Amino acid sequence: MSVSRRNFLQGSAALAAAQQTARPAASDRITLGFIGAGARGHDLIQVVQKHPRAEIVAVCDAYKGRVERALDRTGNRAKVYKTHADLLADKSIDAVVVATPDHLHKQIVIDAVRAGKDVYCEKPLTYRSAEGLEIAKAAKAKERIVQVGSQGVSSDIGIKAREYIQAGKIGKVTLIRAEYNRNSASGAWIYPIPPDASPETVNWEMFLGQAPKRPFSLERFFRWRCFQDYSGGIATDLFVHLCTTVHFLMNAKVPGRVMAMGELYRWTKDRDVPDTLNAILEYPEGFAASLSSTFNNELSAEGSFQILGTEGSLTIGGGGLMLHPDNSREDNRWIVESWSKNLEDAYYRDPKVIETEVEAGKRPRREPERIPTDPAEATMLHFGHFFDSIRSRQPYWEDALAGHHAAACAHMVNKSARERRMVEWDFAKDDIRG
Numbered sequence: 001m002s003v004s005r006r007n008f009l010q011g012s013a014a015l016a017a018a019q020q021t022a023r024p025a026a027s028d029r030i031t032l033g034f035i036g037a038g039a040r041g042h043d044l045i046q047v048v049q050k051h052p053r054a055e056i057v058a059v060c061d062a063y064k065g066r067v068e069r070a071l072d073r074t075g076n077r078a079k080v081y082k083t084h085a086d087l088l089a090d091k092s093i094d095a096v097v098v099a100t101p102d103h104l105h106k107q108i109v110i111d112a113v114r115a116g117k118d119v120y121c122e123k124p125l126t127y128r129s130a131e132g133l134e135i136a137k138a139a140k141a142k143e144r145i146v147q148v149g150s151q152g153v154s155s156d157i158g159i160k161a162r163e164y165i166q167a168g169k170i171g172k173v174t175l176i177r178a179e180y181n182r183n184s185a186s187g188a189w190i191y192p193i194p195p196d197a198s199p200e201t202v203n204w205e206m207f208l209g210q211a212p213k214r215p216f217s218l219e220r221f222f223r224w225r226c227f228q229d230y231s232g233g234i235a236t237d238l239f240v241h242l243c244t245t246v247h248f249l250m251n252a253k254v255p256g257r258v259m260a261m262g263e264l265y266r267w268t269k270d271r272d273v274p275d276t277l278n279a280i281l282e283y284p285e286g287f288a289a290s291l292s293s294t295f296n297n298e299l300s301a302e303g304s305f306q307i308l309g310t311e312g313s314l315t316i317g318g319g320g321l322m323l324h325p326d327n328s329r330e331d332n333r334w335i336v337e338s339w340s341k342n343l344e345d346a347y348y349r350d351p352k353v354i355e356t357e358v359e360a361g362k363r364p365r366r367e368p369e370r371i372p373t374d375p376a377e378a379t380m381l382h383f384g385h386f387f388d389s390i391r392s393r394q395p396y397w398e399d400a401l402a403g404h405h406a407a408a409c410a411h412m413v414n415k416s417a418r419e420r421r422m423v424e425w426d427f428a429k430d431d432i433r434g
């Protein structure tokens with residue numbers, strides 16, 4: 001599905017207008033249930049609470065402390081359900097936010113659309129690549145909106161960068177470098193475990209879902225990203241954001257070939273996923289993306305992009321979008337200086353050389369410029385798009401298929417690193433080959 005500039009402006013303008021007008025009557029507000037109210041879930045609860053168009057009416061989580069905090073945050077207005085199935089049976093709920101660990105997304109999203117709910121599912125949409133098409137099929141069959149939560153594609157930075165690239169302002173883009181680094185225990189997902197967590201307050205079976213049966217473990221429950229049973233590590237946690245943005249910027253669907261290597265260098269205790277990962281993704285649209293992440297250094301901690309075109313580059317990082325015009329020109333001085341003097345002199349009398357080398361060298365350099373962008377919070381804008389879609393029944397750009405393709409990149413990266421070989425996409429099957 002293509003997204004026009006108009007779609008974006010409508011989304012943002014609708015939000016801005018909504019924020020200026022009075023809160024709609026309760027009967028007009030979208031009623032939302034939260035399935036998974038952990039760290040991200042609570043972020044999202046706070047974003048939604050600032051949004052005039054929705055109301056959080058229900059919550060379900062596998063740890064008591066987080067349910068209690070959700071009740072605090074909603075002034076006890078949210079109804080608590082024990083399981084996601086119970087929550088989905090509540091007919092008064094229009095849509096659900098799924099913010100559970102990744103291995104649970106597929107089943108919950110499919111159950112939700114079958115129960116008639118629209119879904120905002122946190123990234124990555126899938127834990128395994130094949131789940132993506134299953135979700136897309138189920139959503140289509142029930143005509144439900146599924147929007148995936150890589151919110152960067154709703155940010156003004158993402159939208160402006162896309163406009164610049166699509167308008168050809170940096171020429172032909174053939175390489176994108178993107179990275180995400182961290183250098184702390186929490187950055188490496190070694191989160192503190194709440195002191196009241198125990199088999200009495202944590203529902204272990206609910207967390208496991210279809211994952212392999214294992215003895216109760218608070219490390220696994222609260223630090224699930226460190227374990228392949230529930231997560232694809234750096235690829236599904238961070239690269240999926242990078243790939244979503246790359247696809248959005250470049251109007252690309254999915255890479256044809258992927259090579260990757262990952263290693264666990266430092267955070268070796270209680271973890272079976274790498275802490276350093278590098279990948280190259282080649283796209284049939286005619287460009288490559290090079291993705292990199294380490295948990296052993298903090299340069300580019302917020303995530304950064306270099307989008308390299310023949311006429312210039314765009315960089316995203318440090319909260320801003322920069323345009324770096326390309327000042328390169330032909331310059332063969334060091335070659336022709338090794339020729340005989342009369343051949344060198346003749347070279348510089350050639351009108352073409354005068355134009356492309358001599359005169360071009362006198363032109364002033366074009367300096368980098370910051371592109372002004374609206375700092376409005378990306379997740380807030382992303383929810384604005386979701387609420388627009390619920391009303392209009394038109395999905396925003398990041399629908400189930402976009403989520404499938406972005407998550408599939410992460411699965412290709414992990415497969416390549418694990419199997420030490422290049423992994424290919426089967427375009428007919430719309431899934432990983434082999």
Ligand SMILES: NC(=O)c1ccc[n+]([C@@H]2O[C@H](COP(=O)([O-])OP(=O)(O)OC[C@H]3O[C@@H](n4cnc5c(N)ncnc54)[C@H](O)[C@@H]3O)[C@@H](O)[C@H]2O)c1
Nearest residue numbers: 036037038039040041061062063099100101122123206207
């Ligand atoms: N878009 C972003 O920028 C962003 C940022 C952080 C996390 N995320 C995504 O959000 C999701 C949640 O991550 P998190 O950091 O909040 O993890 P978390 O562990 O803090 O929260 C997950 C919550 O799900 C609950 N849960 C487990 N099994 C459940 C079940 N069967 N039913 C209902 N609840 C269940 C847990 O009790 C926990 O509170 C992940 O998919 C993650 O990738 C997205």
